[in-house]
Amino acid sequence: MANHFNPSNLSLTPLFIGRIMSEMLRSRGPALFVFFFCLVSFANGTVEERLNLHLLAQKSDLIAIGRVVKLETVVESGEPWTLATVSLEKQMKGAHESVVQIRLPGGLQKIGNRILVTQVEGVPLPNVNERAVVFLSGKDKTQLALTGLGQGYWKIDIDQEGKEVARKSEGQDGSRIHLDSLVLEVQRVVRDLKQ
Amino acid sequence: MLACVFLTLPLYAFEIKEVAVSSTLRTLRWNTANGPVRITLNSKGSDDLPLGEVENSVRGALDAWQSVPNQALTFQYAGTSSLAVQNSSDQINSIVWIEKNWPLSSSVLGITKYSYWLEDPPELFDVDILMNGQDQHWSTSLNPGSGKHPQQVLMHELGHLLGLSHSSVINAVLYPFLSSDVRLKLSKDDRAAMKFLYGVPVLDFQLISPIQGAVFSELAKEDLPLPVFRWGNGGQSDFTVEFSDTKAFSRKKTVAVGQGTSYALTSSMAAKLDAMSPVKNIYWRVASGSTTTHPRVFRFRKPGIGQLSGIGAVLTADTEMAEIWKDTAILFLAGITISILVITWMRHREGYNRARLRG
Numbered sequence: 156m157a158n159h160f161n162p163s164n165l166s167l168t169p170l171f172i173g174r175i176m177s178e179m180l181r182s183r184g185p186a187l188f189v190f191f192f193c194l195v196s197f198a199n200g201t202v203e204e205r206l207n208l209h210l211l212a213q214k215s216d217l218i219a220i221g222r223v224v225k226l227e228t229v230v231e232s233g234e235p236w237t238l239a240t241v242s243l244e245k246q247m248k249g250a251h252e253s254v255v256q257i258r259l260p261g262g263l264q265k266i267g268n269r270i271l272v273t274q275v276e277g278v279p280l281p282n283v284n285e286r287a288v289v290f291l292s293g294k295d296k297t298q299l300a301l302t303g304l305g306q307g308y309w310k311i312d313i314d315q316e317g318k319e320v321a322r323k324s325e326g327q328d329g330s331r332i333h334l335d336s337l338v339l340e341v342q343r344v345v346r347d348l349k350q
Numbered sequence: 351m352l353a354c355v356f357l358t359l360p361l362y363a364f365e366i367k368e369v370a371v372s373s374t375l376r377t378l379r380w381n382t383a384n385g386p387v388r389i390t391l392n393s394k395g396s397d398d399l400p401l402g403e404v405e406n407s408v409r410g411a412l413d414a415w416q417s418v419p420n421q422a423l424t425f426q427y428a429g430t431s432s433l434a435v436q437n438s439s440d441q442i443n444s445i446v447w448i449e450k451n452w453p454l455s456s457s458v459l460g461i462t463k464y465s466y467w468l469e470d471p472p473e474l475f476d477v478d479i480l481m482n483g484q485d486q487h488w489s490t491s492l493n494p495g496s497g498k499h500p501q502q503v504l505m506h507e508l509g510h511l512l513g514l515s516h517s518s519v520i521n522a523v524l525y526p527f528l529s530s531d532v533r534l535k536l537s538k539d540d541r542a543a544m545k546f547l548y549g550v551p552v553l554d555f556q557l558i559s560p561i562q563g564a565v566f567s568e569l570a571k572e573d574l575p576l577p578v579f580r581w582g583n584g585g586q587s588d589f590t591v592e593f594s595d596t597k598a599f600s601r602k603k604t605v606a607v608g609q610g611t612s613y614a615l616t617s618s619m620a621a622k623l624d625a626m627s628p629v630k631n632i633y634w635r636v637a638s639g640s641t642t643t644h645p646r647v648f649r650f651r652k653p654g655i656g657q658l659s660g661i662g663a664v665l666t667a668d669t670e671m672a673e674i675w676k677d678t679a680i681l682f683l684a685g686i687t688i689s690i691l692v693i694t695w696m697r698h699r700e701g702y703n704r705a706r707l708r709g
Contacts, residue, residue: 233437234463260453260463266439270468271475272369273438275461276510304454 212344215290215302217249220311220338223281224254228262235262235273239281241289247338248345249291256297257289279308286311288321288337309337366547367464367513369472378466379513379547381473386426387511389443390434396447396481396500398488401430404500407490408445410534411504414523415512418541421548423512436478438465443476443511445504447483456485459528460503462510479507492532499532514543518566518577520651539564546580555584557636557643564648576615579634583611586638593619593634595627597645604637624650 212218225240237259243252259281261273274280279301281287290307291299301307309321311334319334367378380387389412395404405427412425434444454461464477481488481503489497502523509524517524519539536544542561552558558580560566566577579591591613594602603622607613615623623632627649635645 233439235438260461263468264439271439271465272468273463273465275463276515277461300453304458 208340209344209347211290211302211306212248212341213348215248215292215307216294217252217255217291217296217299218247218289218341218345219243219249219255219291220245220247220286220288220334221255223283223285223287226281226283228264230262230264234260235264236260237262241287244286245338247341248348250296252296254296255291255299257291257299257301259301277304279305279310281308281310288334288341366543367515369466369468371468371470371472374470376471377513377547378464378472379474380423382422382424382548386424387443388426388428389445389511390428391430392434392444392446393430393432394447394449395430396483396488397449398483398497399490399500403490404447405430407499407501407504410501411508414501414505414534414536415508415544418536418544420550421545423544423548436463436480438463438476438478441476444478445481446478447481447488449483452482452484454482456482458482459486459498460507462507464510464513474511474513477511479504479511481507494530494532498528499534501534502528502532505534505536509540509543512544513547514540517543519560519564520567521565552582553584554582555586555636555638555641555643557581557634557646560634560646560648562646565651566648567650576617576620578612578614579636580612581636581643586641588638589613590637591634592637592642593623593626593632594645595630595632597633597647599633599635599645601626 219241221241221243223239224242225238227238227240228235229238230236239257239259241255241257243255246252259278260275261278264271264273288309288311290302292302292307293299305323309323311319311321314320321332321334321337368375369378370376389408391405391408393401395401409427412427416425431442433440434442434446436444436446452458460479460481462477462479465475466472467475481500487497488500490499490501491497492499505523506528514524516526517539519525519537521529521533522537522539523533524540524543538561539559542559546558560577560579581589583589587609589607589609589611591605591607592599592602593604594600603619603626605613605619626632631647631649633645633647636643
């Protein structure tokens with residue numbers, strides 16, 4: 156009775172993968188099993204751990220740590236936009252700039268004696284003096300947009316241990332990451348993108 | 351640590367919009383005393399669909415919300431108009447397909463821009479819904495592969511128009527990711543949210559949300575706002591929220607929340623609950639003095655992989671996850687194919703060698 160692996164015996168059942176592995180182990184294909192296993196592990200590990208940030212970095216023209224120094228609303232064709240002026244401290248991707256302006260949909264309009272607030276679900280609301288890691292798209296440094304809206308704005312806070320942590324803007328109480336770790340990871344991703 | 355953060359999947363709670371007015375948080379909603387909320391469709395409709403089909407989708411989405419019983423808000427579909435454009439102060443609540451120069455990420459299907467006067471109480475004044483006609487294909491087919499169903503996305507955006515934020519309940523229309531199948535009905539969570547905003551206030555000491563049996567995205571990898579637990583005070587004060595993995599509350603985590611009638615889950619408590627029962631049901635109830643409410647159960651679940659594009663104004667992690675899984679699947683299948691080819695070749699070579707030996 157042949158003990159080697161016979162692909163023609165296989166059908167596309169849920170046990171397909173298990174059967175392949177089992178047949179490989181029983182036959183003369185352990186090396187192939189290792190190859191196959193490594194390929195799959197590589198695929199899962201790489202994409203799940205890195206690609207969220209990878210895509211964010213890939214789609215961004217500028218990635219930096221900055222401080223919001225000014226907020227103003229402009230109304231264009233009846234639509235308010237908030238222009239957030241950000242002084243950059245450290246850049247991880249993009250041309251070297253000291254100050255950039257981010258355009259965010261929504262803002263405040265004074266109409267008569269009343270204030271009309273316009274917001275867009277998912278758009279972060281930065282505050283003056285707030286520090287953040289920003290992922291920005293666009294070529295004009297006065298017309299930059301947050302990449303992925305809230306995904307591109309990681310507010311920087313100090314945690315209970317006195318360390319700087321960054322969290323995505325949507326997260327009111329969500330997970331955080333130490334700023335140093337985030338910077339290192341971003342730098343690594345940017346390096347990978349260049350290669 | 352990094353792995354945990356970058357594996358995060360968005361998690362939202364059944365949430366309402368609250369505005370700080372005079373140092374107090376006020377719920378943002380329409381003033382139902384001002385009559386029905388009129389909705390107007392831009393007369394161009396969508397490039398992908400006949401105008402009649404778009405109108406049917408608008409009506410269907412409005413009807414879905416309108417059919418929630420025991421609430422005071424009414425919609426009025428005002429038909430189509432070329433005046434229905436994005437303008438935050440024209441008091442025309444517009445639905446507009448943007449076919450060129452979509453201002454946001456391509457994976458965003460639609461956004462809701464809402465305006466309100468910064469007054470007490472804050473009232474919604476003008477809300478416009480913008481649909482991404484540039485990057486997305488729209489279809490009224492129930493086959494999700496044919497395109498995005500306008501009614502499904504409009505139901506989500508109309509939820510924002512009503513004053514709702516995203517929900518972390520997985521099957522809710524307000525869940526921030528489009529389901530892999532076309533769903534044109536509100537979930538219990540959506541209906542509860544509508545009643546919470548526009549229904550008769552709950553005066554008894556009883557739980558409001560999350561509803562019985564709500565299924566949330568897994569909390570261990572939380573990233574976005576966590577669930578908010580709400581109850582009616584029924585004349586009680588000084589509340590304690592209790593969580594347990596048993597209905598008898600033999601083991602429990604308790605949080606004293608004072609006199610408020612809601613508790614926003616913290617990340618540390620979320621981690622404790624996740625550790626307490628990562629796959630099982632978790633019961634919650636509220637205590638005030640010696641009185642407790644009847645417990646309700648909810649559970650956490652990993653979000654499905656089949657959730658594709660993000661809706662609302664968020665480039666979702668799931669969108670990226672879908673790409674990730676697609677890439678993974680391609681690599682996986684490539685691995686299988688290569689393995690089979692090599693094995694087949696080895697087998698043939700073995701047979702050839704045997705034949706040679708016999709010969």
